[in-house]
Amino acid sequence: MTREGTRILLLPRMTMVAAALYAGATSLEWLIARFAGVPRDAVFSQPKPGLFVLCYAAVGYGFGRVIAYHPGYRTRYRQWMETVPWRPGMPLPLGPITLNWRDALALVPAALLAHYVSGGSAVMPLLAFGVAHLLALAMTEGGAGWWGYALLAGFAGMLRLSDYPSAAAAALVPLYGVALGGLRHGLPKLVKPPPDARAALGALGAPFQQLAPTAPSKPLRAYRAIAGAAMVGWWTYCVTWRFWPATATTPDFAILVAVMGLGAALLRFGVYRSGSNPPLSLAGRWRTGRWLIPGYDTVYLMPLATFATSVASAAALIALGASPAASAGITFGLTIFTAVMLPPTRARWLLTSPRQIDVRPAGGGSAKHVKVGS
Amino acid sequence: MEAMCPAVEAVNVTHHYGARPVLTSVSLAVAPGELVALVGPNGMGKTTLLGALAGILSPAFGHVRIDGMRRRESEEVELEIRRRVVYLPADAWLPSGRTGREWVLAVGRAWGVADARLFDHGERLLDLFELKEQADQPMSRYSTGQRKKVALCATLATDASILLLDEPFSGGLDPSGILALKRVLQRRNEPRGGDAAPRKPVTVIMSTPVPELVEELAGRVAVINGGRLVAVDTVAGLRAFTGIAGAFDEVYERLLNPLKQSRIEQYFGAEGA
Numbered sequence: 001m002t003r004e005g006t007r008i009l010l011l012p013r014m015t016m017v018a019a020a021l022y023a024g025a026t027s028l029e030w031l032i033a034r035f036a037g038v039p040r041d042a043v044f045s046q047p048k049p050g051l052f053v054l055c056y057a058a059v060g061y062g063f064g065r066v067i068a069y070h071p072g073y074r075t076r077y078r079q080w081m082e083t084v085p086w087r088p089g090m091p092l093p094l095g096p097i098t099l100n101w102r103d104a105l106a107l108v109p110a111a112l113l114a115h116y117v118s119g120g121s122a123v124m125p126l127l128a129f130g131v132a133h134l135l136a137l138a139m140t141e142g143g144a145g146w147w148g149y150a151l152l153a154g155f156a157g158m159l160r161l162s163d164y165p166s167a168a169a170a171a172l173v174p175l176y177g178v179a180l181g182g183l184r185h186g187l188p189k190l191v192k193p194p195p196d197a198r199a200a201l202g203a204l205g206a207p208f209q210q211l212a213p214t215a216p217s218k219p220l221r222a223y224r225a226i227a228g229a230a231m232v233g234w235w236t237y238c239v240t241w242r243f244w245p246a247t248a249t250t251p252d253f254a255i256l257v258a259v260m261g262l263g264a265a266l267l268r269f270g271v272y273r274s275g276s277n278p279p280l281s282l283a284g285r286w287r288t289g290r291w292l293i294p295g296y297d298t299v300y301l302m303p304l305a306t307f308a309t310s311v312a313s314a315a316a317l318i319a320l321g322a323s324p325a326a327s328a329g330i331t332f333g334l335t336i337f338t339a340v341m342l343p344p345t346r347a348r349w350l351l352t353s354p355r356q357i358d359v360r361p362a363g364g365g366s367a368k369h370v371k372v373g374s
Numbered sequence: 375m376e377a378m379c380p381a382v383e384a385v386n387v388t389h390h391y392g393a394r395p396v397l398t399s400v401s402l403a404v405a406p407g408e409l410v411a412l413v414g415p416n417g418m419g420k421t422t423l424l425g426a427l428a429g430i431l432s433p434a435f436g437h438v439r440i441d442g443m444r445r446r447e448s449e450e451v452e453l454e455i456r457r458r459v460v461y462l463p464a465d466a467w468l469p470s471g472r473t474g475r476e477w478v479l480a481v482g483r484a485w486g487v488a489d490a491r492l493f494d495h496g497e498r499l500l501d502l503f504e505l506k507e508q509a510d511q512p513m514s515r516y517s518t519g520q521r522k523k524v525a526l527c528a529t530l531a532t533d534a535s536i537l538l539l540d541e542p543f544s545g546g547l548d549p550s551g552i553l554a555l556k557r558v559l560q561r562r563n564e565p566r567g568g569d570a571a572p573r574k575p576v577t578v579i580m581s582t583p584v585p586e587l588v589e590e591l592a593g594r595v596a597v598i599n600g601g602r603l604v605a606v607d608t609v610a611g612l613r614a615f616t617g618i619a620g621a622f623d624e625v626y627e628r629l630l631n632p633l634k635q636s637r638i639e640q641y642f643g644a645e646g647a
Binding site: 203204205206207208210211212213214215279280281283284287288290347348351352353354355356357359360361368369370371372373 | 390391429446453454464471472477481485486516521546
């Protein structure tokens with residue numbers, strides 16, 4: 001094999017380590033069975049240690065296959081590519097991110113070993129590889145946007161199909177198509193990023209950061225909020241369906257809903273309140289009799305409304321006889337939608353509420369700043 | 375229409391920390407192009423008033439207008455106000471890992487100054503404040519005075535038409551830096567070489583504990599004591615009001631401590647007797 005071929009085979013050292021671990025685990029299975037004087041299957045139930053090693057190695061290979069060649073994971077590679085005449089459609093200089101025949105050299109033996117040596121399903125290492133590979137693609141900047149969204153939704157769907165490993169593995173094929181679409185769409189943007197005014201500003205120190213004439217955040221469009229909430233709801237449904245114990249009771253579910261609602265409410269509160277102080281302390285309100293400061297107190301009231309939405313939605317769905325998984329999915333989706341869409345927008349609150357701006361350094365804290373006058 | 379309204383206007387601004395009043399019904403109107411010095415004893419509300427004008431604080435009662443626009447009225451208005459105003463507190467924080475030049479340019483860009491203008495102006499400011507040699511070093515290596523100078527450079531690089539400066543002459547500024555800042559403030563409304571178009575008059579509100587600087591720079595002086603504006607007038611007007619023709623610190627003392635001079639005289643008189 002040529003030098004390039006060896007390189008593209010990927011992580012040869014790690015492959016050797018995985019092979020050694022697999023050989024060790026399988027030998028251990030044989031030895032223990034021999035000492036016990038019984039067949040291997042009587043000592044170990046599936047998955048056996050050897051199959052575990054194979055699946056973990058497949059996960060590592062799946063991630064490594066993307067991380068090694070994707071400019072989104074390698075800053076210096078990306079910066080270098082921005083300086084060379086690379087254009088979308090040309091092969092990537094260090095090697096392809098997409099799968100090719102060389103990957104079969106690693107995956108086919110893993111599937112055969114899983115079936116013939118470890119006595120498990122040949123699909124298992126392929127499934128582990130596929131999920132890790134697609135997850136790595138979805139998490140890159142280039143895989144973001146609606147393509148990444150579709151991938152994430154697909155992963156949750158695979159969880160829903162987890163009772164049928166072959167069907168779950170088959171779902172990887174269309175998801176891989178989605179990932180390729182995302183890669184084709186995202187890579188050019190990643191390598192030639194559009195100028196981002198906010199990123200170019202960097203840290204301005206205090207109070208310049210807080211008082212700069214730039215909008216603190218872009219308003220969230222309703223369709224994005226709906227899409228995000230739907231994704232959260234879908235994941236919650238799939239995870240709850242897969243892992244929620246059949247013996248769980250209604251109080252258990254109430255605790256789950258309370259935790260989710262509280263989490264969403266605190267998230268909203270933290271995102272808004274960060275960098276601000278109240279115009280009056282509690283003691284100040286007490287002494288001045290100004291118990292309510294309308295423009296400011298929405299920062300407390302809206303998280304409370306978020307939490308109330310969560311509780312009300314769950315109670316209504318349970319009363320209507322919905323399953324815990326469906327109730328949890330719809331409730332958490334609705335809660336997230338409420339948390340992000342209840343007025344005012346963050347930018348509006350930051351720019352118009354009677355808050356006191358905290359002029360300590362933002363984003364990095366005082367350790368990364370020096371003070372004038374000291 | 376806009377030219378007729380004050381550049382900065384505080385209307386009945388009242389603020390309290392907890393239940394402790396810090397500003398009580400402060401009203402002040404500053405015309406475009408004017409330089410007003412805020413003077414007064416420590417802890418009497420100068421920084422709080424500047425903070426309210428700058429938008430750091432939201433007054434408990436009353437409001438602030440900038441070029442006729444009310445602060446925090448709407449997102450668009452607040453952003454427009456922020457484009458016109460820059461605030462330099464006495465204790466600003468500078469990102470320690472960035473070089474002075476990078477930071478000055480970043481602040482100028484944040485205020486929307488065009489790169490061509492910013493590069494030229496930033497360079498001249500660094501030169502004026504004798505920071506050219508240190509400009510490419512991280513600000514963590516700057517001395518106290520150099521930090522103050524680079525903060526002034528960044529403030530001026532914004533080309534904002536309203537400067538709110540809290541004790542700009544303190545914080546370790548050396549005589550050369552003081553002279554540079556004095557000249558910049560005195561000549562703030564002269565046309566400059568790099569200006570592509572006529573500029574809006576630059577309005578300055580600054581606090582300072584140094585009476586000599588007040589005399590030299592301020593068009594008007596706002597004397598604040600106990601959270602209230604005691605007097606707002608020109609230096610000559612304050613002299614006439616107090617009947618003191620001598621140094622400005624005597625005028626200042628008369629306004630803030632009317633009994634101080636008589637107590638001093640009483641003290642020495644008693645000793646002589």
